[in-house]
Amino acid sequence: MRFTDLFAGLPAHTLEPISPASPWKRLLKVLGYAGLRLVGNVLRKVRNPEQLRGKVWLYVVSQNNYDSLHFLREALPDSVLVAGQSKQIGRYNGQVNRLSLRRKLLYYGQLPAVYRALRRTEGKRAGRFFDLIFNALGYYEVYRRALRHYRPRAVVLANDHNDDARALLLACQTEGVPTAYVQHASVSTNFPPLGFDLSLLEGQDALDKYRQCGPVAGRVALVGMPKADAFLARRNTAPAVRRVALACNTLDDTAALTATLDYLLPEFPALTFTFRPHPGDARDFSFLAARHPTLQFSDARCETVFEFLTGQDALLAADTSTHLEATLLNVASLYYRFGTHTGPDDYYGYVAHSLVERADSLPELGAWLRRYEACKPLDLYQRATYYNATLGTPEEGHSRERAARVLREWLADPDSAARA
Structure with a gap:
């Protein structure tokens, strides 16, 4: 996905922390990665609290991934949670086993050949995203070595597009290790094709989108959203909106977010507003507290999305899977773009499939909120049936x-996926 028009067209403030616009900053980023990660990994030996040999690996790349796969740690006694050696897993950093990346440094001799090949196929974008190419090198080879050493029974992933997750998938395919995928958030038609032996998707929406991404390999089962189970019984039954969440991610413009709050708080003094940035958003929003003393804040690194949503009656957000999670809990949700960035409109198709309504201006947003402030239906969650197979x-x-259950049956006969 790194060389697609979608990725290259992300707003500058979104791309900057991923791959800086300045070539000098990209060079500094590469040098920092080489010193802190590559050399740092060499100097740190991995000592895991659990045995990895012959186990079912639950591979995570983020805090959200951990939340999506942790239930399998309890359901499958021979499973272990694993991540790359220095991967940041948020509040779960100390609760996962690590795959050593000490040898990753040995494979950087292939950098010139890889860069030349990508320059031929991707053109100038190979130079623009040189730092990301640099970061990705060596994962495949190191993970092949780890698979040969530990011989896991199977590998389960909740991410199908990060460089290390893709490398592990390819390594598993090369080494003959069965792979399974558990969807951890909404997907789009810009994702890679499903290439797992078993894919557990939340609902028909995900399957329809993956079919547009390319051939669907292996067996697919629609299982609903496991991470929502514990919260569905706590569905919001408030007859009117009193608590409003505004969720943002790195795509959303700071000035537009500020303007939205400047409009909403004076316009709706009887409502309680809570601001929740994405856990990966490094911007400093403390100025909003000074600007709006009554505004509350939620830290996504400490409070899961469902824990957060149980305290809300309505959600205002742009392109985020939080819309689906809110709707499942009968929280009224509105699609509203904060700014005019170049990212795709209605990225997940929530508006197109009538999961949520949309507003294109602050007056429209205000009109929607007044309507739900007067009366909030109790059956909003039924809109999510297309997205959640068990609803x-x-x-x-x-x-x-x-x-x-599906995973246990598959583990008992992994070849059944190939026959399905």
């Missing part, structure tokens, strides 16, 4: 059991 069925709230 409205006897297995609603039991997606974890369903996913674990």
